[in-house]
Structures are given as C-alpha cells and as structure tokens.
Amino acid sequence: MTTTPQSPLIELKHISKHYGEGETRVDALRDVSLEVYPGQVIGLLGPSGSGKTTLLNIIGCIVEASSGWAKLDGDVIYDNAWMKSDLRRLRLDKVGFIFQFHNLLPFLNSMENVSVVLDLAGVPADRAKQRAQELLEYLEVGHRRDAYPAHLSGGEAQRVAIARALANNPRIILADEPTAALDSERALIVMKLLRKLAVEQDAAVLAVTHDEKIYDQFDRIFHVRDGQLVTED
Amino acid sequence: MNLAYRDIKHNLGRFLLTCFGLSLLLGVVLSMIGIYRGLVDDALTLVRAPNADIWVVETGTLGPFAEASRIPGNTREDIARIAGVTAAGAMNFQSVQTQRHGQELRLYVVGYELGHPGGPINIVEGRNIGRDRYEAVADLGLGVKTGETLQLGRTAFKIVGLTEGMVASGGDPLLYMTLRDSQQLQFELSPSAVRKERARGARPGSADTVNAVVAQVSANIAPETVVQDIKRWKHLAAMSQVEQETLLTQSVVDRARKQIGLFTAILLVVSAVIIALIVYTMTMDKIREIATLKLIGAPDRTIIGMVIQQSVAMGVIGFGFGALLIVNIKDYFPRRVVLQPEDGLALAGVILIVCLLSSALGVRLALKIDPASAMGG
Incomplete structure (x- = not known):
C-alpha cells in the first residue's frame, strides 16, 4: 500500500447532484466528500444507479455538480454555483479515461489512438508518435502499433486504451469498469498495471467496478449506496 | 492528425459508394445545365452561321x-x-x-x-x-x-x-x-x-x-x-x-430555359437534402466516437471540422465523379450537351455552399452529443 502525501489530487467536499425538480427530482449523489492522494488506487463499488458513474463524471469534469466544492490537482473546478471554465483543457491535461469497452476510435490504429490525445494537446506529431510508441512498448503492445481496434484482442485493446489514458501524463486516471470485458487473468494484469502506473507516475486511479476478483488490488474501496459514499478500508 | 481523412480512409468503400450515388445526382444537375447551354448554342448556331x-x-x-x-x-x-x-x-x-x-x-x-x-x-x-x-x-x-x-x-x-x-x-x-x-x-x-x-x-x-x-x-x-x-x-x-x-x-428557348432552370434548382435542393441526410447518418454512426473524443478533450472545432470536412469531401468527390461521368457520356445524349468551365466552377461553388449548409444538421447533432455518453456500456 502507498503512503499518503499531504495534498490530495482529488478533493470533493459535500458534493451533491440531482436531476429534475419537485416530484421528478432524483438525487444521484448526496453530500459526497472524498480525498484521493497520488499513488492511490481507489475502487468505487455499488449497484447500478447508485451514483458511481455520476461521481466519476463530476470528477472527470463532464457533469456539473448541483452543490459542493471540488478540486482537481490544485485547481478548484467547482464551488457551489461557480464552475471553472475551459474544463475541456483541464480534462485533456490532467485526466485520463479508461472505459469498459476501451472506446478506441475504430478509424485509427493503435499508435494513432494514443497519439490523438497528444495531437489535441498541441504536441508536435513526431514527439507524439515517439511518446505513443513508448507507451505501447511499456504496456507490451508495441508490436500492435499498426493494428486497428477491430483486429485487437480484448486485452490488447484495453492496454492501448490505457496507453491513450496515460499519453498526456495525467495525474488522475478515471476508469469505468476497466476489467468488465476481460477474463480473470487479463483483469488482474490490467489492475496490476494501473497500480504500477499510479506508483511510478505519482497518479491517482479511481475505478468503478463490479468485479470482485480485483477488489484486493485497491488501496481503498468506497461503496456508493443511494448517492452516498460509504468507506470500507 | 486529420480525423475526417482517417475516418474516410477507414470506411473508404462505403464512402466512395455514397459519393458515387451523389455523383449520379450531381451529374444530372451538370447535364441539365449542359443541355440548356446546348439548347441556346443550337438555337444560335443557325442564326450565327x-x-x-x-x-x-x-x-x-x-x-x-x-x-x-x-x-x-x-x-x-x-x-x-x-x-x-x-x-x-x-x-x-x-x-x-x-x-x-x-x-x-x-x-x-x-x-x-x-x-x-x-x-x-x-x-x-x-x-x-x-x-x-x-x-x-x-x-x-x-x-x-x-x-x-x-x-x-x-x-x-x-x-x-x-x-x-x-x-x-x-x-x-x-x-x-x-x-x-x-x-x-x-x-x-x-x-x-x-x-x-x-x-x-x-x-x-x-x-x-x-x-x-x-x-x-x-x-x-x-x-x-x-x-x-x-x-x-x-x-x-x-x-x-x-x-x-x-x-x-x-x-x-425561354420556356425550355425556365423548365430546365427550375428542374436544376429542384435537383440542387434534392442534393442538399440527400447530403444533409448522409452527413447526419454518418454523424449518427459516430456518436460514441465523438463522445469519446469530447471526453478526452477534443475541442468543438475539431468535431465540427471533422463533420464539415467529410461533407465537403463528399461534395467534391461526388461532383468530380459526376463531372467526369458527364464529360465522358455527353456525346451520347440525343441533344447537344455543352459543358462550359464557368458553369462547372459555378456549380462546384454552389455544391460547396450546399455541403456547408447541409452539414449544419450533422454539426448540430455532433455538438449535442454528451461526452458522458462515452462512459458506461
């Protein structure tokens, strides 16, 4: 397990999120507070509709909270009615996403799927390609650099997706069911990889999962029940 | 990295087939203009001789x-x-x-x-x-x-x-x-x-x-x-x-001119509707990819650029095929078809504008795609 440094990468205080008003109001999150430090791998568990993905979306700057306070890697992104502008850039620079079904762009090969993030960030093409190659090698899929997603196995595709998530050296990695489409062996490999990345790159990994096989790979596990966060260390 | 080009390259067969269909329509538009020019030319040939x-x-x-x-x-x-x-x-x-x-x-x-x-x-x-x-x-x-x-x-x-x-x-x-x-x-x-x-x-x-x-x-x-x-x-x-x-x-030839002019205008409107529907469908097919792009930080201009570039590429390739087709078969028409470069350029300009306008529907859809939809199964 990692030691806990002083300043958290993810800091949420009393975050609430509701959809609709009056009789149709649904409280997706209620008074959620959370701190995640560099090097930590955190698991978010809970039944469908409990608010896990909403929490991930708020941390990923995709969904605006209804109330509360949120800070990512030193940047306050939300303070009650105020929301930081240009969250797209912040997302690009600081957050890496890993999806359940890898979400690789089908019209780009492995190398391009990784370098597209760097391209969007304005990194010159040769440097972007070099970085993408390094990441693919690091994740042991360098030999598949020219393969399109349709020709990759589930494990290979997920590794390429992880490489894409890491392309910009993000401090925060958000993973939505990263092992759902993988068998036990590959799921364990992916989780060990995420742990390695968290430690080596001083990043925080927050993963939503239902996969019991990987529970022991988390530093801390939170249960989300009816929009509330329950710690289970 | 040009995403529009990569997407087209990846689905080249389908894209070219779509362009070919469009080219037939644009070829008809071009031939209508050529037939009108031929009509005027024919009428004046005898008078000028x-x-x-x-x-x-x-x-x-x-x-x-x-x-x-x-x-x-x-x-x-x-x-x-x-x-x-x-x-x-x-x-x-x-x-x-x-x-x-x-x-x-x-x-x-x-x-x-x-x-x-x-x-x-x-x-x-x-x-x-x-x-x-x-x-x-x-x-x-x-x-x-x-x-x-x-x-x-x-x-x-x-x-x-x-x-x-x-x-x-x-x-x-x-x-x-x-x-x-x-x-x-x-x-x-x-x-x-x-x-x-x-x-x-x-x-x-x-x-x-x-x-x-x-x-x-x-x-x-x-x-x-x-x-x-x-x-x-x-x-x-x-x-x-x-x-x-x-x-x-x-x-x-005035009635023929009006008839052909009206028909050409109708064909252009039909082309615009077809291009708009094709671009809309192409965008619909990429909802997950666009959501993912937005989620990983792609700005709106990248998404809009991708939709517009594909629309314009379709129009340009469709027009090119159509023009090539008509240039090669014009002599087989029962009446003279006169293709003038200025007419071709004007039509190309109109097609470009039609493509830009037609892509509005696809752009609107692309901009409305929620990046959050990339999450989850």
Missing part, C-alpha cells in the same frame, strides 16, 4: 425562326442596293422528315444562294456546294456520308460535304442546298396537285419566295441605320443580328 448583321423578313412577323415569314424572291437585290450593305443573300428554312435505310430522318433544310451569305460553315469533310442543283452539304449528325444520295420530296440530292455541329434550335441537323432547290422542295406542287389546281381554274403560285434575306453591312455603318432604312418598306421588317439572337434565346 450566315455571319449576318441584319435579318430582313416579312413585315409584322418575327421570322424566320420564331414565326413564319415569306417575302418575294427578288428582295435580295433590293437590299443589296441599300447604301452600306456589302453583301446580301436570300435564305429558306424548312423542317423535313424523310427516310434513309428504312429509318425516319429529321433534318432542317437551309436554302441559300451560291456566292452569297448564308452557306455552310465548319465543313469537315468533302466540299461546299459547287452546282446550282441537286447537291447538298449535310451535318455529321444526320449520319450520312459524302457521295451518298438522299431523297427529299421528288428530288435526290448528292451529299458533297459534311459539316460538324450545325443544328437547328430543335436539335435537328442542318442540310444545306441551293435556294432554288429549297424553293422547289418547299413551294412547288407535285404534278398531280398542279393538275388539280388547273382543273379548278386556279393558277399555281410562284415558287420564287424566300423566308428571309441576310445582309452584311460595312463596318463604317451601324446596322441599326440600315434596319431603319429597310423598315421604310411596308412589306418588309428588319432586325439586327443581336435582336435576332435575343429573340431566339428569349422567346424560342
């Missing part, structure tokens, strides 16, 4: 093409005597249908005086008419050969030369013959009809009638001045070459 400055016709008519016109055969001598007129020639025009090798043949006979304005131009094979009787120069469009004999009425004409691209406003190929032959063909009664006329006590009318006289005017004199001089004769009307051309384009 005599290289006339003035057209003299029957008073009160807009002849000889918009209306029937008959004037005395000696009018040419009267016109030639007017000050400023350097040359004049009497002409006859007549639509004829005959048979050749058992096939119906429609043609437009032009009678002219040898040695005077109004004879054939663009002779590509054989020679001009050299004898006063029974020789003809035909257009290649008729399908006849030099040396061949063509039966018209009671007379057989030897084809001595061939012209190219000489047609009447209706698209019928021209056949030139001497004025005397054309007068006989147009006005002379058959022997049995003459006998019938005589039997009822009538005298057969004179065949020395012409439809129009064309005149060339000295460069030092304005054609309008000569026109005014001619108009002083009560039995004649005159118009300048410009007036004759305007008359043809504005009255003879």
Whole structure:
C-alpha cells in the first residue's frame, strides 16, 4: 500500500447532484466528500444507479455538480454555483479515461489512438508518435502499433486504451469498469498495471467496478449506496 | 492528425459508394445545365452561321425562326442596293422528315444562294456546294456520308460535304442546298396537285419566295441605320443580328430555359437534402466516437471540422465523379450537351455552399452529443 502525501489530487467536499425538480427530482449523489492522494488506487463499488458513474463524471469534469466544492490537482473546478471554465483543457491535461469497452476510435490504429490525445494537446506529431510508441512498448503492445481496434484482442485493446489514458501524463486516471470485458487473468494484469502506473507516475486511479476478483488490488474501496459514499478500508 | 481523412480512409468503400450515388445526382444537375447551354448554342448556331448583321423578313412577323415569314424572291437585290450593305443573300428554312435505310430522318433544310451569305460553315469533310442543283452539304449528325444520295420530296440530292455541329434550335441537323432547290422542295406542287389546281381554274403560285434575306453591312455603318432604312418598306421588317439572337434565346428557348432552370434548382435542393441526410447518418454512426473524443478533450472545432470536412469531401468527390461521368457520356445524349468551365466552377461553388449548409444538421447533432455518453456500456 502507498503512503499518503499531504495534498490530495482529488478533493470533493459535500458534493451533491440531482436531476429534475419537485416530484421528478432524483438525487444521484448526496453530500459526497472524498480525498484521493497520488499513488492511490481507489475502487468505487455499488449497484447500478447508485451514483458511481455520476461521481466519476463530476470528477472527470463532464457533469456539473448541483452543490459542493471540488478540486482537481490544485485547481478548484467547482464551488457551489461557480464552475471553472475551459474544463475541456483541464480534462485533456490532467485526466485520463479508461472505459469498459476501451472506446478506441475504430478509424485509427493503435499508435494513432494514443497519439490523438497528444495531437489535441498541441504536441508536435513526431514527439507524439515517439511518446505513443513508448507507451505501447511499456504496456507490451508495441508490436500492435499498426493494428486497428477491430483486429485487437480484448486485452490488447484495453492496454492501448490505457496507453491513450496515460499519453498526456495525467495525474488522475478515471476508469469505468476497466476489467468488465476481460477474463480473470487479463483483469488482474490490467489492475496490476494501473497500480504500477499510479506508483511510478505519482497518479491517482479511481475505478468503478463490479468485479470482485480485483477488489484486493485497491488501496481503498468506497461503496456508493443511494448517492452516498460509504468507506470500507 | 486529420480525423475526417482517417475516418474516410477507414470506411473508404462505403464512402466512395455514397459519393458515387451523389455523383449520379450531381451529374444530372451538370447535364441539365449542359443541355440548356446546348439548347441556346443550337438555337444560335443557325442564326450565327450566315455571319449576318441584319435579318430582313416579312413585315409584322418575327421570322424566320420564331414565326413564319415569306417575302418575294427578288428582295435580295433590293437590299443589296441599300447604301452600306456589302453583301446580301436570300435564305429558306424548312423542317423535313424523310427516310434513309428504312429509318425516319429529321433534318432542317437551309436554302441559300451560291456566292452569297448564308452557306455552310465548319465543313469537315468533302466540299461546299459547287452546282446550282441537286447537291447538298449535310451535318455529321444526320449520319450520312459524302457521295451518298438522299431523297427529299421528288428530288435526290448528292451529299458533297459534311459539316460538324450545325443544328437547328430543335436539335435537328442542318442540310444545306441551293435556294432554288429549297424553293422547289418547299413551294412547288407535285404534278398531280398542279393538275388539280388547273382543273379548278386556279393558277399555281410562284415558287420564287424566300423566308428571309441576310445582309452584311460595312463596318463604317451601324446596322441599326440600315434596319431603319429597310423598315421604310411596308412589306418588309428588319432586325439586327443581336435582336435576332435575343429573340431566339428569349422567346424560342425561354420556356425550355425556365423548365430546365427550375428542374436544376429542384435537383440542387434534392442534393442538399440527400447530403444533409448522409452527413447526419454518418454523424449518427459516430456518436460514441465523438463522445469519446469530447471526453478526452477534443475541442468543438475539431468535431465540427471533422463533420464539415467529410461533407465537403463528399461534395467534391461526388461532383468530380459526376463531372467526369458527364464529360465522358455527353456525346451520347440525343441533344447537344455543352459543358462550359464557368458553369462547372459555378456549380462546384454552389455544391460547396450546399455541403456547408447541409452539414449544419450533422454539426448540430455532433455538438449535442454528451461526452458522458462515452462512459458506461
């Protein structure tokens, strides 16, 4: 397990999120507070509709909270009615996403799927390609650099997706069911990889999962029940 | 990294097939414009061939093409005597249908005086008419050969030369013959009809009638001045070459122009709707990819650029294919299709605007895609 440094990468205080008003109001999150430090791998568990993905979306700057306070890697992104502008850039620079079904762009090969993030960030093409190659090698899929997603196995595709998530050296990695489409062996490999990345790159990994096989790979596990966060260390 | 290009490259077959479908539609639009140009060109070919400055016709008519016109055969001598007129020639025009090798043949006979304005131009094979009787120069469009004999009425004409691209406003190929032959063909009664006329006590009318006289005017004199001089004769009307051309384009082919113009506009609207639907469907097919791009930080301009570039690429490739297709098959159209570079460029510009406008629907959809939809299964 990692030691806990002083300043958290993810800091949420009393975050609430509701959809609709009056009789149709649904409280997706209620008074959620959370701190995640560099090097930590955190698991978010809970039944469908409990608010896990909403929490991930708020941390990923995709969904605006209804109330509360949120800070990512030193940047306050939300303070009650105020929301930081240009969250797209912040997302690009600081957050890496890993999806359940890898979400690789089908019209780009492995190398391009990784370098597209760097391209969007304005990194010159040769440097972007070099970085993408390094990441693919690091994740042991360098030999598949020219393969399109349709020709990759589930494990290979997920590794390429992880490489894409890491392309910009993000401090925060958000993973939505990263092992759902993988068998036990590959799921364990992916989780060990995420742990390695968290430690080596001083990043925080927050993963939503239902996969019991990987529970022991988390530093801390939170249960989300009816929009509330329950710690289970 | 050009995402639009990568996407097209990845689905190249489907994209090209879509472009091909669009190209057929845009090819039809281009051919409609070409047909209109051909119609005008055809109408003006006959009028421009005599290289006339003035057209003299029957008073009160807009002849000889918009209306029937008959004037005395000696009018040419009267016109030639007017000050400023350097040359004049009497002409006859007549639509004829005959048979050749058992096939119906429609043609437009032009009678002219040898040695005077109004004879054939663009002779590509054989020679001009050299004898006063029974020789003809035909257009290649008729399908006849030099040396061949063509039966018209009671007379057989030897084809001595061939012209190219000489047609009447209706698209019928021209056949030139001497004025005397054309007068006989147009006005002379058959022997049995003459006998019938005589039997009822009538005298057969004179065949020395012409439809129009064309005149060339000295460069030092304005054609309008000569026109005014001619108009002083009560039995004649005159118009300048410009007036004759305007008359043809504005009255003879005006309805066709409006019809084709309207049809072209409808086809452009149909093209716009089809492009819009294709772009919308292409965007719908990429909802997850667009959501992922937005989620990983792609700005809206990247997404909009991808949609617009694909739309424009489709329009450009579709137009290119369409233009290539029409350029290669235009000669097989029953009527002349004239493709002018400026028309092609104008249509390309219109297609570009149509593509930009049509992509609005796809852009709107792309901008509405929630990046959060990339999350979850």
